[in-house]
Amino acid sequence: xxxPRVAAVRTVDVHAxxxxxxxxxxxxxGDPTGFEAHQALEAIRSGPESLKVSGEMVRARIPQLTGxxxxxxxxxxxxxxxxxxxxxxxxxxxxxxxxxxxxxAEEANRGIRALVDAAPSRQHGLGLVPLQHPSLxxxxxxxxVLECGLRGVEISSFAPGQTDAASVAGHSVELSDERLExxxxxxxxxxxxxxxxxxxxxxDERLDKxxxxxxxxxxxxxxxxxxxxxxxxxxxxxxxxxxxxAHGGGYLPTFLGRSDHAWTxxxxxxxxxxxxxxxxxxxxxxxxxxxxDSLRNLVAAVGADRVLLGSDYPFDMGVTDPIERVxxxxxxxxxxxxxxxxxxxxxxxxxxx
Numbered sequence: 001x002x003x004p005r006v007a008a009v010r011t012v013d014v015h016a017x018x019x020x021x022x023x024x025x026x027x028x029x030g031d032p033t034g035f036e037a038h039q040a041l042e043a044i045r046s047g048p049e050s051l052k053v054s055g056e057m058v059r060a061r062i063p064q065l066t067g068x069x070x071x072x073x074x075x076x077x078x079x080x081x082x083x084x085x086x087x088x089x090x091x092x093x094x095x096x097x098x099x100x101x102x103x104x105a106e107e108a109n110r111g112i113r114a115l116v117d118a119a120p121s122r123q124h125g126l127g128l129v130p131l132q133h134p135s136l137x138x139x140x141x142x143x144x145v146l147e148c149g150l151r152g153v154e155i156s157s158f159a160p161g162q163t164d165a166a167s168v169a170g171h172s173v174e175l176s177d178e179r180l181e182x183x184x185x186x187x188x189x190x191x192x193x194x195x196x197x198x199x200x201x202x203x204d205e206r207l208d209k210x211x212x213x214x215x216x217x218x219x220x221x222x223x224x225x226x227x228x229x230x231x232x233x234x235x236x237x238x239x240x241x242x243x244x245x246a247h248g249g250g251y252l253p254t255f256l257g258r259s260d261h262a263w264t265x266x267x268x269x270x271x272x273x274x275x276x277x278x279x280x281x282x283x284x285x286x287x288x289x290x291x292x293d294s295l296r297n298l299v300a301a302v303g304a305d306r307v308l309l310g311s312d313y314p315f316d317m318g319v320t321d322p323i324e325r326v327x328x329x330x331x332x333x334x335x336x337x338x339x340x341x342x343x344x345x346x347x348x349x350x351x352x353x
Contacts, residue, residue, distance in 0.1 A: 006327040009337045010081045012344035013322060014195070015246055015286045015310030017088035019058075019065040020111040026104055027096070034095035045204065050211045057316050064314035068118050074314065075122065079323045081341070083313065084349050085112060086126040086154040089199055101130035105140045113148040124349055125150045126195050131159035134179035138186045145190045151349055152193030152242070157225035158202065172202075175225050176232030188240040193349065196225055197246040214317060222250025227259065230279045233271050239282065242347060244308060248289035253280055253301045284347070286310025287326055287339055288318065295329040304335035308343050 028035050043051055063070040065088075075083060087108045096104060109127035116125040127144030129137040144150045159173040173179070175196075187194055201207055201217030202224070222245055229235055229243070252259075259276035262269040272279065280302040288310040289295050299307055309326065312318025319325060326339050344350065 006079065006323050006336070006340070008333075009341040010345065010350070011079060011323055011341040012082045012084065012309060012349055013075075013078075013080045013311050013313065014084040014244055014308045014344060014349060015197075015288055015318075016083040016085050016313040017065065017315065018085050018112065018115055019062070020087055020108060021066065022107055022111060023087070023104055026107055027100070030100040030103065031095060031097070038095055045200070045208055045213055047208050047211075050213070061314045068115070071314075072119060072122060074320070078311070078321055080309075080311075082122055082124060082344075082350055084124050084126060084151065084193075084195075084344075085115060086195055086197065087112060087128055088315075096130060096132065098130075098133050098136060101133050102136055102140065104128070105130055105136075106143055109140070109144045109148040109150060112150060116150075126152050126154045126193065129153050129155060129183070131155055131173050131180070134173060134177065134183070137180065137183040141183060141186055141190070141192060145192050152187070152195065154195045154197055156200070157196065157198040157221035158228075160200075160202075174228045176228035176234060181234075181237070184234055184238040184241055187242075188238050191242070191348070193347065194241065194243045195246065196222065196243060198222055198225065218247055219250030222247055223252040226250075226252050226283065227276070229283075230259075230276045231263075231269060231271050233273065235279050235282050236273045241282070242284065244284040244286060246286055246288065246310065246312075248287065248294065248298050248307075248310075249283070249285045249302075253285065254297050256280070256301075281306065284308055284343070287322060288312055290319070292325070292329045295326065296331070299329075299331060299335060299339070304331065304338045305343060307339045308347075308349075309340055 046054065064074060105128045112125035112127055116123045127148060127150045129140045131137065141153055144153050158175065198218050198221035201213050201221055203217060203220065207213040207217050226245055226249060235241065256277040263275050284306050285298060285302055287295055287307055289298055309322050311322040323340055326336055
């Protein structure tokens with residue numbers, strides 16, 4: 001059964017995921033030692049209780065994450081016309097060497113394309129690029145957009161330095177890294193969407209308990225990554241960049257007064273041309289902030305023209321009723337329509353048919 005219409009536009013959820021089982025198989029076969037070490041670290045970072053709950057949760061959602069029938073039924077029930085689907089987990093950044101990273105990204109791009117092709121009137125897709133190898137990101141952005149016809153790519157908040165035994169440990173790749181400049185420039189040229197979705201958190205063992213790695217870690221990572229983009233001048237150099245931050249941008253959008261103050265009094269914080277808060281109008285954010293007050297505050301901070309519908313489908317930290325939540329936030333009809341799908345249409349995030 002379809003949900004009643006609460007918006008006058010075609011509704012688009014820009015934060016929805018799929019699991020591509022072939023990716024893990026490629027990683028396990030290509031670097032079993034690295035994968036085992038990665039899984040062991042993930043177990044430590046999650047803690048046994050959260051690891052158990054997450055495992056059960058994902059297993060229960062396999063029909064939604066890998067199939068189409070249940071996905072479309074859930075979209076109908078929520079009143080969602082179109083999903084922008086991205087891979088999850090998306091990166092394996094810490095240990096993939098160049099050859100394996102290219103193979104994983106290409107397979108992810110092809111896999112998401114196949115999913116979109118199964119229901120092109122209801123889906124659009126995002127591919128992957130390996131941030132840990134800046135020399136590859138333009139090539140694989142082009143593979144996603146030009147060869148596979150995807151709307152853009154999903155990236156994490158940073159790429160940790162390589163940790164596998166076969167390579168020399170390197171420094172983390174932040175979004176401000178000058179080696180990513182060609183990527184941002186090419187994303188603008190291709191009119192590609194870049195979806196910023198953190199996977200993992202750099203606060204490490206401090207967040208090992210109580211599921212803090214997700215509940216606190218994700219908003220922190222969003223705030224740090226966006227701050228790198230702002231303070232480094234990336235958005236000055238690439239004003240046409242279309243970047244959507246998951247989870248409403250985390251802790252950043254409604255607490256930029258401190259950043260503006262730092263820009264005013266600290267010379268080392270003057271890497272951007274204007275006050276940090278002014279860059280909110282150059283970014284986009286999804287609506288997944290969980291409360292009506294938080295959504296109203298986000299819209300007040302960035303503008304209704306900068307917020308797009310997001311659900312984090314089908315994970316338990318997401319919501320099953322993203323459109324109803326926007327409708328209940330007491331925005332104006334024009335703002336509701338913009339968030340529900342108008343902004344996505346303007347960014348050409350829509351079905352392929």
